[in-house]
Amino acid sequence: MGSSPSPPQPLTLEPSPAIDRFGYRVYVSFCLRQPTLTTNNISNWIECYDLSNHAWSYVSPIPGITESYVLKGFAMVSLRDSIYIIGGRLCYKEMVRELADLVDVKVEVLSTVLRYNVRTDQWSTCAPLQTPRSDFACTVCNDKIYVAGGQSTSSNARGISSAEVYDASLDEWSSLPSMSTLRYKCAGVTWNGKIHVISGFAERLDSDRPSPFPGLGERSSAEVYDPETGRWELRAKMWQLDVPPNQILALDDGRLYSSGDCLKAWKGHIEAYDPGFNMWNVVPGSQQATRSPAVHPLDVADGAWSPPIHPLNVADGTWPPIQPMYVTVAPIETRLYFLVGYRTSGHSPRTTTMVHMFDTFADANYWRSFGLVEEDGEKEFCSHCCVIQLS
Numbered sequence: 001m002g003s004s005p006s007p008p009q010p011l012t013l014e015p016s017p018a019i020d021r022f023g024y025r026v027y028v029s030f031c032l033r034q035p036t037l038t039t040n041n042i043s044n045w046i047e048c049y050d051l052s053n054h055a056w057s058y059v060s061p062i063p064g065i066t067e068s069y070v071l072k073g074f075a076m077v078s079l080r081d082s083i084y085i086i087g088g089r090l091c092y093k094e095m096v097r098e099l100a101d102l103v104d105v106k107v108e109v110l111s112t113v114l115r116y117n118v119r120t121d122q123w124s125t126c127a128p129l130q131t132p133r134s135d136f137a138c139t140v141c142n143d144k145i146y147v148a149g150g151q152s153t154s155s156n157a158r159g160i161s162s163a164e165v166y167d168a169s170l171d172e173w174s175s176l177p178s179m180s181t182l183r184y185k186c187a188g189v190t191w192n193g194k195i196h197v198i199s200g201f202a203e204r205l206d207s208d209r210p211s212p213f214p215g216l217g218e219r220s221s222a223e224v225y226d227p228e229t230g231r232w233e234l235r236a237k238m239w240q241l242d243v244p245p246n247q248i249l250a251l252d253d254g255r256l257y258s259s260g261d262c263l264k265a266w267k268g269h270i271e272a273y274d275p276g277f278n279m280w281n282v283v284p285g286s287q288q289a290t291r292s293p294a295v296h297p298l299d300v301a302d303g304a305w306s307p308p309i310h311p312l313n314v315a316d317g318t319w320p321p322i323q324p325m326y327v328t329v330a331p332i333e334t335r336l337y338f339l340v341g342y343r344t345s346g347h348s349p350r351t352t353t354m355v356h357m358f359d360t361f362a363d364a365n366y367w368r369s370f371g372l373v374e375e376d377g378e379k380e381f382c383s384h385c386c387v388i389q390l391s
Helices: none
Strands: 023-032 045-052 053-059 068-073 076-081 080-084 089-096 100-109 113-117 123-124 137-141 144-148 163-167 172-176 181-184 187-191 194-198 201-204 221-227 231-235 256-258 270-272 279-282 326-334 336-342 352-359 369-375 379-389
Touching: 023 068, 023 076, 023 326, 023 336, 053 369, 068 100, 076 137, 076 144, 076 379, 080 379, 100 187, 137 194, 144 187, 144 221, 172 181, 270 336, 326 379, 336 379
Parallel strands: 137 187
Antiparallel strands: 023 045, 023 379, 045 053, 068 089, 076 080, 080 113, 089 100, 113 123, 137 144, 144 163, 163 172, 181 201, 187 194, 194 221, 221 231, 256 270, 270 279, 326 336, 336 352, 352 369
16 A cells, blocks of 8 residues: 555644543545655545644545545444445546646546444455445444445436435445436535435436536425335426535524535635425525635746735634635534645745634634644645544
8 A cells, every 4th residue: 555644743732621522533534636755645635623722633544445536425424433436447547648637537436334433443355336436425324334326437418317325233234216317526415314415417317318408407406315115206406506506504403505616615605495396595693704815836927936925814703805716624523623624835835734614503703713833835635524422
């Protein structure tokens, strides 16, 4: 597997009140965009954000990944005291001269499932998926893991409609009825005891019929699976955009939340779903303006370096006024924790990570900011985070 990437080194950590009373930890997977001065291995690793002290720590590399390859499009979910790494596509980096940039080249879509026990610090291999898949919906309901949709081959651009469920006590995947649509890059969330597969690049199973706007109606729809009846229900226009959501999250207040899509992970505010009107409405107090992405060190006049951009000098609770590189959100009780990465320009690429917390029950001062870390190299976010409660 080669050497693992170096753990992050905190630059500063602002003191803040301890708001975690229940041992919550947030786990995220990263890889490097390209080799650095200290490592040639860009493959995936896992980091942990501890809510009790707002500190980041290196956890473990993801085993079984060939050195300098990366795993993308997988699901990372938690069940009790374990993290599950499910499916995904194995990629390598290739420079495209026309774009003057590195791109991911898909090698294989995987069916593998790995389990990491956070208490024992041990990895184990679980029963594989029945169908290899990447960029699929995944959620946990009643101590079982549900997956649906995605892409099953590296060569086919269409999604799939199949679904399956994992019983950890039996280490067994079972087939579920297929959805009525082919979907990938769809969002999965458990809400009101049902599995919701929302939006995605979707098309109907009978979409071979000519259509002037293929898939537009399906992209705004959702499929809802009831574990009690074993049936899917199609819900039209549950998502308002043609572009699939970045995440859909359920909080203890009984509402669904979203804050971006797969093209723009943060769109400047949070929205909550109103099932009565089948609409998404801006949450009061959630607006945070951002401008264009931070200047890359190469995006300057020939022979000149861009000045360093430190998106850190902001008031507590205020997002830096630049578009982040990545955003993943952890739903905990009635709060949304935004784990956000920014590119910091200078003589060499650096990544700055911050955590912005939004309290849906606050009357004022809705936002707080924690967990500031600055590191060498450009980190890439590989899968949405998951949460484990250790006490």
